[in-house]
Amino acid sequence: MSCDEIRRWVSPYLDSELDPHTNFEIAQHLEACAACRQVFEAERRLEASMAASLVTDPQTQTAWDRAVHRVLAGGVVRPRRWHVAVAAVALFLGLVGGWRGWIMARQDLVRSALRNHQEYLANRMTLDVQSSSPEAAEAFFVNKLPFPVRCPRHLGDQGIRLIGARLCHLKQVPVAYLLYHVDSRPISVFLLDTDDLGQFWQAAALGPPDSPQGYRFGRSGVVTVRSAHGVVCAVGEVPQAALERIVASYAFERT
Amino acid sequence: MDRRARDRFTELLKPVARAAQAYARHLAWHRNDVEDILQTALLNASRKFGDYAEGTSFKAWLLQFVTYAAFNANRRHEQIDAHELMADTEALDRLTAVEVLTHEVAYAELLQAPERVVGQLGQEVQEAVRALPAKRRSIFLLRAIGELSYREIADVLTVPVGTVMGELWRARKELREALCEYAQQRGRLREGGGTHVV
Known part of the structure; x- marks a missing residue:
């Protein structure tokens, strides 16, 4: 490699992020080339100087100490009993879902939603609007769908963060798509209108209104619930309880 | 969180405290x-501590919560979006200039005495970092302060490793460009003499 080519790798080389072969090649070049060696050394010092200038300060140290004290010493986070209840509900749903699993494995709505979610994971889908604001997401869907979209306001308090939204189609049916993150794991939420349910085979198998149905496909979970105005479907590689919280919040917003 | 988990959480916090604060x-x-x-970050991390896998990087795990909390806090300020949009657009417009940065004399002079220039421009370095778009800034800080690997x-x-590499490269270029500008404006270059490094 020439000096120009070698210098293109200065950042990943100094970060120890190169593959062994390239790393070796650069190391060899640096041994032989004083000018490049000087540039790499100066870059390392510059980076270290900048990092050293981005230190904490007494004010932030105090803020940290207070935060640690409040979280740990002041207010111990006690185990929440509703977790047990949610786990029990999830277990119950799992057991109930088991006997109808063979039906739901072919359920086209659930499968379509899962496929769409996997497309997002594979970076094949982009969001039309990127915002953590439920209002912004709702505004985006105005006049784009035949039904109003209402997003829950307090999911963020439970660590369920809205990332953005897009208009998408499940079997040519336009649906609202909302993306959330829980601990950096994406959750796809689909909102369908009641009038469109006829487009899906065995839509009746979604269960009675306000009764969430959960399914597992490998690591992916899917939870659906029928509300007064349609269906909410959440998909993600997260505990079923998180999906249930989301669909329940949406069902509540739409009633 | 029971007492044992709380003690372990507290123990793990100590060595990463400074990085988390600075970040x-x-x-x-x-x-x-x-x-x-x-x-917010500590509260959420303490609640999710059961999900933390011993043996993995606690610093990376904790900084994830700091990132979310900071992004959420930053979103509360409307002007940020406009600022970041502007920064993004400017960065695009600047690409050509950045490409040739390595050939500029100012950059060569910066590399002669990086500690001196950065030391004299402490406040400006922080401003330059703050001027980076949110994701780019976060990636730069996670590397510079958190010393996380690209994978971490x-x-x-939750972005591809390629994005990390690309954004880190842009962040560093933009920071060097800003440092050169600041240093030239304030006459901080050409004071040390010595040999150029290009």
């Missing part, structure tokens, strides 16, 4: 948000 401080748009960010940064921000 929150430089990621937050407003100084007044730093304490909220830290408290990608996991924290």
Whole structure:
């Protein structure tokens, strides 16, 4: 490699992020080339100087100490009993879902939603609007769908963060798509209108209104619930309880 | 969180405290948000501590919570979006200039005495970092302060490793460009003499 080519790798080389072969090649070049060696050394010092200038300060140290004290010493986070209840509900749903699993494995709505979610994971889908604001997401869907979209306001308090939204189609049916993150794991939420349910085979198998149905496909979970105005479907590689919280919040917003 | 988990959590916090503080401080748009960010991050991390896998990087795991808390806090300030949009657009317009940066004399002079120039421009370095778009800034800080690997940064921000590499490269270029501008404006270059490094 020439000096120009070698210098293109200065950042990943100094970060120890190169593959062994390239790393070796650069190391060899640096041994032989004083000018490049000087540039790499100066870059390392510059980076270290900048990092050293981005230190904490007494004010932030105090803020940290207070935060640690409040979280740990002041207010111990006690185990929440509703977790047990949610786990029990999830277990119950799992057991109930088991006997109808063979039906739901072919359920086209659930499968379509899962496929769409996997497309997002594979970076094949982009969001039309990127915002953590439920209002912004709702505004985006105005006049784009035949039904109003209402997003829950307090999911963020439970660590369920809205990332953005897009208009998408499940079997040519336009649906609202909302993306959330829980601990950096994406959750796809689909909102369908009641009038469109006829487009899906065995839509009746979604269960009675306000009764969430959960399914597992490998690591992916899917939870659906029928509300007064349609269906909410959440998909993600997260505990079923998180999906249930989301669909329940949406069902509540739409009633 | 039971007592045992709390003790373990507290123990793990100590060695990463300074990195978490510095990261929150430089990621937050407003100084007044730093304490909220830290408290939210610590509270959420303590609640999710059961999900932390022993043996993996606790620093990376914790900085993930700081990142979310900071991004959420920053979003509360409407002007940020406009600022970041502008920064993004400017960065695009500047690409050509950045490409030729390595050939500029100012850059060569900066490399002669990086500690001196950065030391004299401490405040400007922080401003330059703050001027980076949110994701780019976060990636740079996770590397510079958190010393996370590209893979760990990608996991924290749920972006591909290629994005981390690209954004880190842009961040460093933009910071060097800004440093050169600041240094030239303030006459901080050409004071040390010595040999050029290009």
